[in-house]
Amino acid sequence: MSAEIVVLVEHTNGVVKKVSFELLTLAARHGSPSAVIIGAGAEQAMADVVRYGAAKVYVANDAALTTSVVGPKVAILNQLVTSASPAAVLIPSTAEGKEIAGRLAVRSGSGVITDAVDIEDGIVAVQSVFGGSTIVRSSVTTGTPIITVRPNSTTPVEAAGAGEHVAVTAELAPSDTAAVITDHVVEAKGGRPELSEAATVVSGGRGVGSPEGFDVIEKLADSLNAAVGASRAATDSGFYPHQYQVGQTGKTVSPQLYIALGISGAIQHRAGMQTSKTIVAVNKDPEAPIFELADFGVVGDLFAVGPQLTQEIATRKG
Amino acid sequence: MPLNIVVCVKQVPDSWAEKKLNEADKTLDRASADPVMNELDEYGIEEALRLQEAHGGQVTILCMGPEKAGETIRKALSMGADDAIHVVDDALHGSDAVATSAALAAALGTVEFDLVILGSESTDARMSVVPAMLAERLQLPQMTFAKKVDADPDARTLTIQRQTDDGYDVVQSSLPAIVSVVEKINEPRYPSFKGIMAAKKKPVATLSLTELSIEPATVGLAGAWSGVNAFEQRPPRQAGTVITDEGDGGTKIADFLVTQKFL
Numbered sequence: 148m149s150a151e152i153v154v155l156v157e158h159t160n161g162v163v164k165k166v167s168f169e170l171l172t173l174a175a176r177h178g179s180p181s182a183v184i185i186g187a188g189a190e191q192a193m194a195d196v197v198r199y200g201a202a203k204v205y206v207a208n209d210a211a212l213t214t215s216v217v218g219p220k221v222a223i224l225n226q227l228v229t230s231a232s233p234a235a236v237l238i239p240s241t242a243e244g245k246e247i248a249g250r251l252a253v254r255s256g257s258g259v260i261t262d263a264v265d266i267e268d269g270i271v272a273v274q275s276v277f278g279g280s281t282i283v284r285s286s287v288t289t290g291t292p293i294i295t296v297r298p299n300s301t302t303p304v305e306a307a308g309a310g311e312h313v314a315v316t317a318e319l320a321p322s323d324t325a326a327v328i329t330d331h332v333v334e335a336k337g338g339r340p341e342l343s344e345a346a347t348v349v350s351g352g353r354g355v356g357s358p359e360g361f362d363v364i365e366k367l368a369d370s371l372n373a374a375v376g377a378s379r380a381a382t383d384s385g386f387y388p389h390q391y392q393v394g395q396t397g398k399t400v401s402p403q404l405y406i407a408l409g410i411s412g413a414i415q416h417r418a419g420m421q422t423s424k425t426i427v428a429v430n431k432d433p434e435a436p437i438f439e440l441a442d443f444g445v446v447g448d449l450f451a452v453g454p455q456l457t458q459e460i461a462t463r464k465g
Numbered sequence: 466m467p468l469n470i471v472v473c474v475k476q477v478p479d480s481w482a483e484k485k486l487n488e489a490d491k492t493l494d495r496a497s498a499d500p501v502m503n504e505l506d507e508y509g510i511e512e513a514l515r516l517q518e519a520h521g522g523q524v525t526i527l528c529m530g531p532e533k534a535g536e537t538i539r540k541a542l543s544m545g546a547d548d549a550i551h552v553v554d555d556a557l558h559g560s561d562a563v564a565t566s567a568a569l570a571a572a573l574g575t576v577e578f579d580l581v582i583l584g585s586e587s588t589d590a591r592m593s594v595v596p597a598m599l600a601e602r603l604q605l606p607q608m609t610f611a612k613k614v615d616a617d618p619d620a621r622t623l624t625i626q627r628q629t630d631d632g633y634d635v636v637q638s639s640l641p642a643i644v645s646v647v648e649k650i651n652e653p654r655y656p657s658f659k660g661i662m663a664a665k666k667k668p669v670a671t672l673s674l675t676e677l678s679i680e681p682a683t684v685g686l687a688g689a690w691s692g693v694n695a696f697e698q699r700p701p702r703q704a705g706t707v708i709t710d711e712g713d714g715g716t717k718i719a720d721f722l723v724t725q726k727f728l
Contacts, residue, residue, distance in 0.1 A: 216607050218607070242610055242630075246594065248594065249598045250597050250600070252598070253566065253602055258561065258691030259562065259563065259594065259690075261593070262591070271694065277484045277485065280698065280699055281486060281697070282696065283695075284694045287690060288689070290690060322604040326608055328634045329637055330635035331632070331634050332633050343630070388649075389612075390630070396505065406718075414480075425727070433707070439702075440705075441705045442705035443717075443718060443721040444706070444708070445707075445710050445714040445717065446708070451712075455714065457715075458715070460722075460728060464728065
């Protein structure tokens with residue numbers, strides 16, 4: 148029986164996010180995957196994680212555990228680090244996931260590595276840093292390796308697991324519930340996939356020129372069921388909301404397909420998208436650095452090329 | 466009631482420059498790019514100054530870093546902060562986030578504060594974990610990724626809008642608390658000439674590991690709980706095809722997407 152690898156499942160009311168299946172697949176390569184599901188809907192999420200290989204499922208089905216900022220999740224994971232002595236804890240490399248990992252590291256006396264894109268034998272974390280220009284291999288040398296893994300790093304593989312159900316009761320310290328979430332406000336528009344998880348991202352930059360100009364970006368994104376991103380120049384100019392910024396001061400994405408329209412490709416932006424599998428760029432300036440990255444580039448006006456592409460996609464999809 | 470605020474700042478290599486690692490000890494090569502204040506920390510300082518303008522109180526800068534980081538501290542003071550604490554010790558070189566949070570937590574133990582404000586992420590390590598680690602170490606409310614901060618020093622309460630993937634959460638806590646801010650929270654001011662001149666006279670206290678009662682062996686590269694085994698340059702991306710639009714650019718991209726099986 149190989150050592151457990153604990154995977155924190157990210158879900159919304161029982162609807163499991165794809166990154167969780169990716170982490171279970173990764174965990175199965177290095178040990179026995181155990182899923183941890185916390186919050187309302189945990190029971191509903193159970194079948195899905197078992198389908199992706201969970202040998203054990205730790206369930207803390209209590210809505211109160213998600214009404215405080217990260218503390219209760221840290222407490223539960225710390226309990227499992229103590230009781231199950233796992234070979235590693237894997238957490239999705241989202242904003243919240245990294246915070247959970249950081250606190251768990253301090254609480255459990257463990258080293259932490261964030262933003263891994265792969266895990267190799269011996270629990271070696273592979274990271275892609277400096278905008279993807281450098282590949283780093285790191286290990287945790289003290290305590291239990293706590294590693295956050297970026298979405299889209301692994302292809303999830305279905306493989307039915309034993310799915311042993313283990314109920315967990317959280318033992319909370321007062322500070323675990325000191326930051327209370329009183330309201331959840333959804334601002335997202337149009338039901339598009341989440342930027343960090345999306346298989347395809349369509350981004351606009353300075354060249355889009357105005358908030359209205361992003362209409363072209365959104366239409367193209369919707370034709371591909373893609374998320375919409377924006378460069379720093381575009382968010383700073385108020386063309387598109389800040390939370391959609393891709394780059395060093397924004398989100399890091401690694402989709403299968405990244406389409407950049409009117410983005411020059413400064414290091415600031417490249418740092419957030421350079422590890423995308425396939426990159427397509429449209430820019431007026433033939434000297435734009437984005438073309439050095441692009442698998443396919445078109446020197447031209449995004450307001451001509453973009454709508455034509457949207458039309459072509461609609462036609463070809465029939 | 467006044468609100469005493471500590472703002473943590475970090476000196477980082479310029480985020481617009483290419484970065485690399487040192488061959489020798491596999492740490493970030495900080496000499497290869499101009500050192501600047503971590504950009505998100507400017508938003509933290511701005512927010513602290515705005516809260517000070519509203520409620521009164523002291524704004525103290527806390528910075529861990531080598532001698533050179535003194536420049537970043539001066540910049541923070543020239544924006545309007547009142548004084549600073551510089552945690553400086555050669556043994557800190559190569560510290561991981563766990564050790565960094567331990568040193569910052571120890572330094573915070575030497576001052577009275579109602580709020581600690583940090584940028585939500587540094588542009589060099591980009592781990593985004595230190596604010597949460599500080600909340601853990603100090604057992605204080607974790608009020609992170611704030612895009613809006615409202616403090617009520619009389620009621621001793623704090624309300625923030627915590628940025629999420631699809632919007633924001635409204636989060637409430639008591640004071641003191643640990644806050645991290647995101648870029649959209651405000652527009653940081655530029656230091657004025659008067660501010661720059663005044664900053665030269667503002668007090669900067671230095672603290673060594675000994676003064677913080679931290680064993681040097683527990684921090685720095687040797688004390689890190691995780692370490693880099695090896696690193697390599699990623700092979701450059703293979704040059705792709707670049708065409709000039711002749712009225713069929715969109716169609717050409719669609720053709721390309723078909724060959725790559727995206728359509």
